[in-house]
Amino acid sequence: MVILQGISVFFHMCVIPFLVGCILVSAKEAEKKCNVAVRTAAGLMVTYALYEILTLAMQLRGKGFREVSQMYLYIVLALAFAGLLFFGYEVVCKIRGKHLKNYLLLEKPDGFMIAALVLIGIQIAAILLMATPDKDDAFYSGLSSMSLSYDYLLEYDAYNGNMVKEISARYKISALPVYQAALSLFSGLHHLVITHNLFPLFYMPLAYALYDKIGKSFLEKEGHGKARGKFMFAFALLHMIGNYYVFSPENFLVTRIWQGKALFAAIGVPFLWICGQTVFLEEKTGIGRQMKGWFLMACALLACTFMGETGLFLGVFMVACQTMAGCLVTKKWWKLIPAVLCCVPELLIVVKFLM
Amino acid sequence: MEVILLFMKMEDKYWGLFLAALFFLFVLCLMYKDRDEKKARNYLFLSLYGVIAYLLFLCPPVYAAVTKLCPQLSGYYELSHVQMMVPVMVIAAVMALEAARKEGKGRMAGLLAGFFVLLAVTGDFAYVPAEDAKWQAECSLEEKEVFDLILRHAKDRGDDGKIRIWGMEELMAKSRLYDSDFQPLYGKDIGVSPEKYSALQQAMYQCYSAYDVVGGTAINIKDRLDALSVPPHQYAELDCEYVILHDPKKQFDDYEEFFKDDEFDAVSYFSALGYEAVGRTEHMLLFYRQEG
Numbered sequence: 001m002v003i004l005q006g007i008s009v010f011f012h013m014c015v016i017p018f019l020v021g022c023i024l025v026s027a028k029e030a031e032k033k034c035n036v037a038v039r040t041a042a043g044l045m046v047t048y049a050l051y052e053i054l055t056l057a058m059q060l061r062g063k064g065f066r067e068v069s070q071m072y073l074y075i076v077l078a079l080a081f082a083g084l085l086f087f088g089y090e091v092v093c094k095i096r097g098k099h100l101k102n103y104l105l106l107e108k109p110d111g112f113m114i115a116a117l118v119l120i121g122i123q124i125a126a127i128l129l130m131a132t133p134d135k136d137d138a139f140y141s142g143l144s145s146m147s148l149s150y151d152y153l154l155e156y157d158a159y160n161g162n163m164v165k166e167i168s169a170r171y172k173i174s175a176l177p178v179y180q181a182a183l184s185l186f187s188g189l190h191h192l193v194i195t196h197n198l199f200p201l202f203y204m205p206l207a208y209a210l211y212d213k214i215g216k217s218f219l220e221k222e223g224h225g226k227a228r229g230k231f232m233f234a235f236a237l238l239h240m241i242g243n244y245y246v247f248s249p250e251n252f253l254v255t256r257i258w259q260g261k262a263l264f265a266a267i268g269v270p271f272l273w274i275c276g277q278t279v280f281l282e283e284k285t286g287i288g289r290q291m292k293g294w295f296l297m298a299c300a301l302l303a304c305t306f307m308g309e310t311g312l313f314l315g316v317f318m319v320a321c322q323t324m325a326g327c328l329v330t331k332k333w334w335k336l337i338p339a340v341l342c343c344v345p346e347l348l349i350v351v352k353f354l355m
Numbered sequence: 356m357e358v359i360l361l362f363m364k365m366e367d368k369y370w371g372l373f374l375a376a377l378f379f380l381f382v383l384c385l386m387y388k389d390r391d392e393k394k395a396r397n398y399l400f401l402s403l404y405g406v407i408a409y410l411l412f413l414c415p416p417v418y419a420a421v422t423k424l425c426p427q428l429s430g431y432y433e434l435s436h437v438q439m440m441v442p443v444m445v446i447a448a449v450m451a452l453e454a455a456r457k458e459g460k461g462r463m464a465g466l467l468a469g470f471f472v473l474l475a476v477t478g479d480f481a482y483v484p485a486e487d488a489k490w491q492a493e494c495s496l497e498e499k500e501v502f503d504l505i506l507r508h509a510k511d512r513g514d515d516g517k518i519r520i521w522g523m524e525e526l527m528a529k530s531r532l533y534d535s536d537f538q539p540l541y542g543k544d545i546g547v548s549p550e551k552y553s554a555l556q557q558a559m560y561q562c563y564s565a566y567d568v569v570g571g572t573a574i575n576i577k578d579r580l581d582a583l584s585v586p587p588h589q590y591a592e593l594d595c596e597y598v599i600l601h602d603p604k605k606q607f608d609d610y611e612e613f614f615k616d617d618e619f620d621a622v623s624y625f626s627a628l629g630y631e632a633v634g635r636t637e638h639m640l641l642f643y644r645q646e647g
Contacts, residue, residue, distance in 0.1 A: 231446065238441055239441070265436040269439075317408075328403055
């Protein structure tokens with residue numbers, strides 16, 4: 001039974017996002033390699049954005065957690081089916097037999113990359129076997145429990161179980177605890193098992209893979225192809241010994257990835273960076289690919305809001321900095337317009353919920 | 356002045372290294388300009404982004420605007436992931452290594468050693484949070500007294516293993532920092548036994564709702580209920596050896612008024628549940644579950 005529940009959660013946390021990502025991360029880009037990490041992260045951003053929109057809309061209409069989750073499930077399954085068609089078409093028609101092996105297999109790792117993978121494995125083992133969550137975590141799990149037990153949609157504060165106190169506005173905009181409850185609802189597995197065990201197990205490798213993608217864009221072909229391995233090794237090592245204060249980046253990625261702020265730092269930030277590189281720096285791209293890039297950036301910003309108020313403000317801050325840097329580098333000032341349009345949903349959320 | 360102090364306090368330990376890395380990336384951009392334009396633009400984009408983000412984070416009016424709009428964000432304002440601090444430093448370090456490798460092994464070894472000395476001096480191991488020492492120092496004399504009571508009791512009965520305890524939320528958090536033998540029933544244990552947790556949590560909600568006295572504010576209800584931590588009848592279901600409880604009679608000046616209709620005698624309650632009172636401090640009671 002537990003195995004079936006585990007498979008079900010894996011399907012919702014990894015397979016569905018990957019398939020949804022197949023719609024938006026194009027086959028042309030993925031011709032040489034499958035690019036699983038970027039596709040999965042793109043799919044996660046779309047599904048998170050979808051859940052965020054549904055949660056906010058249903059909060060305003062006074063609906064409950066189960067109704068939101070049911071609607072989300074129908075839409076996301078339809079998207080995943082469309083993604084499956086895209087993926088199938090890509091494998092059968094574009095990749096064909098001679099490229100298939102190259103397409104599916106990972107690159108052969110060098111010594112540094114193997115050492116980096118060992119370090120990442122140690123980090124995941126440490127968080128699975130040694131971590132003891134604090135009372136901040138009890139609040140988030142309390143919100144998930146309340147959704148499951150009472151069909152609440154971020155209505156009451158879960159601190160100390162006091163149900164008569166209305167939740168603060170800043171928590172109303174962050175649907176992550178409710179989404180974690182939805183994963184529990186879909187799979188039957190307890191949400192604490194999902195958050196404390198499966199989030200680190202699935203998403204820490206994803207976070208490192210996204211940072212590897214960033215490293216690759218700068219270090220490819222450097223050092224006879226071994227610079228990437230060195231990057232990942234130093235990056236993983238720094239995350240183990242960089243906990244110099246409670247908000248340091250290292251702390252967020254390796255010790256509490258199930259919380260919104262940490263998920264933002266681990267997956268939101270590198271994905272926004274990859275989006276920025278795509279929309280600002282890639283020149284030889286068609287209008288369709290450009291539109292997809294901007295759409296993904298808008299989804300990523302909504303997904304950052306889904307992860308919490310920190311993600312809302314700092315996500316927009318990050319896009320603003322990228323826009324300034326991108327426009328200065330490329331001298332294409334018209335890109336200010338789509339960048340601003342991407343931030344409009346966040347502005348509306350701030351006006352409606354936080355002011 | 357306060358804003359400047361805040362920035363000084365929150366300033367990242369790696370800031371010097373980060374700025375040096377940004378400068379190095381800019382130099383790389385100039386070096387690649389003729390050889391590989393795409394890569395040069397990538398480096399320029401990253402170094403410009405880093406400088407802009409760094410300056411904006413450092414700019415007091417931006418900080419003032421953001422925290423006015425969202426006061427809670429002050430704590431997370433300088434979340435240095437957003438500055439891409441770690442990737443910038445590591446990319447610069449790797450590129451410096453590659454450059455030094457071409458120059459000779461001696462320089463490469465020196466650079467590598469310098470990099471790791473900086474990391475070792477400025478970093479802490481992530482799995483030993485920096486606040487641990489602070490928390491430990493914040494243990495009051497009475498909290499230390501109750502922890503010592505438990506440790507002494509466990510030692511007297513020849514128990515060298517883990518000591519499972521349940522108590523006030525903050526006390527449990529402090530216990531695991533005070534001595535590694537303490538194993539509070541919290542978080543991970545709850546994750547391993549979800550059925551038990553769900554049942555307990557729902558019972559807690561019901562109990563707390565029942566205490567919603569007319570005219571009481573949320574804050575004073577919370578303070579009073581902290582004294583109980585969980586409904587007493589749930590203690591028997593918890594697999595723990597020690598329970599620490601605030602003595603309600605000592606905790607509240609208006610105890611008689613608050614509990615006039617619902618007398619709470621901790622010792623009787625826990626005796627009935629198979630616990631015996633094994634010690635007390637000024638404000639806390641300690642119970643031990645009798646075996647068998």
